[in-house]
Amino acid sequence: MDVIFGNLDLWGEAITNTILVFLGGGLIALVLGILVGAMRVSPVPIARGVGTLYVNIVRNTPLTLVFFFFVLGYPALGLPKVSFLLLGILAIGIYTATYVAEVLRAGINTVPVGQAEAARAIGLPFGQVMTLVVLPQAFRSVVPPMMSVFIALLKNTTVAAGFSVAELGALRATINDAAGRPGNPLEVLLWVALVFVILVMILSFIQNRLEKKWRIAR
């Protein structure tokens, strides 16, 4: 227990940073993902091409490499200095956006073709076909996989630990490198693992509730 109460300040900072990366990354992923998802189904061929290229390249890049580019590569460009935390948030947001876009596209594909055809038949333009007919129906089937994406995002925040962001994954190094801090690496890491198990369980619980709430009645 000394590991927790002897380092309460560090735990507070680490959990705050983890949640910051999670929320910040999630927000970027959601906004960018919706944009890219819309591009991938849009009637503009060039927009479709750009969206597909972005998704295919970033999805096949290891997250560690994306972090490498942002956190280590950005300072080499001589642009104004940005904190590692913000760069980490950007990296994880841009990586997760591709997954959000794919979930949205898959969700749109689950809506029966007849729905869109019927909507077009009564004369709705693309915008209204999407917002009034297709998206409300796609929403139900999008919720569970979207929550899975966010659970993966939460677990991926640990990668930021390898890139100078003081969050939960980096706690072992911070505690053990400081003299006189109680706790050995095993203890710290087991507690970190426990925190993640609890956070993931909370998200899974929310996922189950939402899934039940918006289940398609069949």
Add this chain to the structure above:
Amino acid sequence: MSTSVLYDVPGPKAIARNRILAVVTVVVVLSILGFIIYRFYLSGQFSAQKWGIFTYTTIWNQIFVALGRTLAAFGLAAVLSIVLGFVLAIGRLSDHRAVRVPFTVVTELFRAVPVLVMMMLLYYGLPSVGIKMSPYWAVVIGLVVYNGSVLAEALRAGIESLPKGQKEAGYAIGLRKNGVMRLILLPQAVRNMLPVIVAQLVVTMKDTALGFIITYPELLYLAKQLSSNVQFGRPLLQSAFVIGGIYIIMCLILSGIAKWLEIRLRHSPKTKGQPQPVGVDFGGNPLGAGGVATAADPRQRQGETLTEVIATQREDGKRQGH
């Protein structure tokens, strides 16, 4: 795909609007790329000195050695995680509570702990209790534990999505649990889930790069090493691009295999008669499952040949006639 079902063939107005959108997309993308390239140019990232490091054979030999290490970790982790996936899936489907519960708990735990934390536990944590482990084994075991539990869930979903009749038919012809699982359920589940399994292998491949953080000398670690080379002006972005290209090519090959498998399976005659999504009418009732009109409608007598249907209808007709 030339036209989508989501929109009509564009008229003159829509064509004009789409053109404007296309131009806007191109301008936005080009300006972002242009800005990055301009900054690259300003900070001298295109200089021959920085790229020169990749003209040496020794460097490429190092890259191939590191690539070998990445592939060694990936190969062993892939094989072992598939094995673990089968074990966990079958354990979780057991009829005995005493087996099912621990397997469920272990699978859920393995899935919830981030891969990197698991690797750190193995590499930095275990020495506290006197178990020393090389980074290679920490990477492999970390990957196996996580991907194994994810594959287990995929396999379990594959087995549970099979029609109940498959299992019952297996028992009916006298097979035991072992035979039903091994000869009937698993082959079908594996075939259905093959694209998911290969897609998970792409994730395994990507996650080998996490070894970089626990000092496993694989590709990304080499990129970091190359980038500290003062003689070539610290070519950080250059090595990231070259190494990143190697990763992307490897993952694209695996993703390509996954996609190819998916397309092949969709057209394969072997998967005909596999669980197809049940047709649903507008009331939300599955077709052919009870209902008033079912008996009289020959289209809804699934599983009977047309002659049988006609024969029964004739019988019905006779009875009504008399």
